Amino acid sequence: MNLQPAPEQPTQRLLDIEATPFGDSGLMLRVAASTAEERQAGSRLIRELVFDLQPHGLLDVVAGVDSVLVEFDCLAVSHGQLAQTIRLAAAGGARVAGGLGAAGGPAAAGGPEKTAAELFEIPVVVSEAFSPDLPGVADELGISQEAVLGILESTELSINLLASAMAPMMGSLPFPGQVSRCREPRTNVDPGSVMVAGTSAIIQPFPGPSGWKVIGRTPLTVCDIKEDPATSYAPGDRVRFRVVPESEWEALEGQFLRPAAANSRGTTDGNR
Known part of the structure; x- marks a missing residue:
């Protein structure tokens, strides 16, 4: 009988997205994380998530070092609606295993594996x-x-x-x-x-x-x-x-x- 303990599974946690209104038609998105590298890796994941999602009213996505500015049609969608849409998408597919890695960005559980960083x-x-x-x-x-x-x-x-x-x-x-x-x-x-x-x-x-x-x-x-x-x-x-x-x-x-x-x-x- 094998008495060796089972390998410890990486913890899964949701991507914690902070959303701040930026004027009438902008939403600044950041990941709540303790280190600069985690925030930077999180911003890359947010950008990919928004590009894949293409939420209603989206006009443009501007990437920053540790944030993403989403510009939208304020007549088509509100700040709160857009933030909720993005958070729901993150909750459905952007669970992070073992934290936000700096090299190559975080991998989304249940999705295709990220290409390793070069x-x-x-x-x-x-x-x-x-x-x-x-x-x-x-x-x-x-x-x-x-x-x-x-x-x-x-x-x-x-x-x-x-x-x-x-x-x-x-x-x-x-x-x-x-x-x-x-x-x-x-x-x-x-x-x-x-x-x-x-x-x-x-x-x-x-x-x-x-x-x-x-x-x-x-x-x-x-x-x-x-x-x-x-x-x-x-x-x-x-x-x-x-x-x-x-x-x-x-x-x-x-x-x-x-x-x-x-x-x-x-x-x-x-x-x-």
């Missing part, structure tokens, strides 16, 4: 031209430039959301303080620029304006409209930055960003 290793070149704000960031935080880069390299970051132009926005860097934005935003930031603000990091996919502070640049192409899909990353994926010498730029320039697992299998064209 890990991306992104080379970064640091130079006077590629890192114009690094000295100022170090001064603001009261640490050395080497320490700023050390924190960047040693922290595995989670992609919280895809911002404008599919830019991967990541958090959180354990800086000793918050990094302010530029007083005057740049009108044209080069693609591949690795930037920080607050305790978050982001990569500029295409040339364009930004008020984030530039501390390096990757030679890889993070978004390419010729690829299908145009990006290989998604919210919930993980990122590790690696500072490389400028001498490696030419060999890596223009290669499409792929997951680390794909690179380890070997390809015929670097990251391609």
Whole structure:
């Protein structure tokens, strides 16, 4: 007779969604959770839930770092009705096993299994031209430039959301303080620029304006409209930055960003 105790089953708990009116036709949704990573993972699940549900009156969904703004037709549905619809849908299908995981987001019980989070290793070149704000960031935080880069390299970051132009926005860097934005935003930031603000990091996919502070640049192409899909990353994926010498730029320039697992299998064209 087998006297071994049965394996402990993960506890199931409902997704606890907080809903706050945002003007006449908006609803701000958040997950009530104790940690930033749980709230960020919960916001990804809420976004997917609303997209799948397509509730009556829905006009738009705007994802934030740890919240989701749902815009709706206030003549078709009220704040309370929409909140109740989303909560009922969550209660019916979005039970979370063992809490909200940070990597890959939470899995909905009874639904298809989530694809595991990918890990991306992104080379970064640091130079006077590629890192114009690094000295100022170090001064603001009261640490050395080497320490700023050390924190960047040693922290595995989670992609919280895809911002404008599919830019991967990541958090959180354990800086000793918050990094302010530029007083005057740049009108044209080069693609591949690795930037920080607050305790978050982001990569500029295409040339364009930004008020984030530039501390390096990757030679890889993070978004390419010729690829299908145009990006290989998604919210919930993980990122590790690696500072490389400028001498490696030419060999890596223009290669499409792929997951680390794909690179380890070997390809015929670097990251391609």
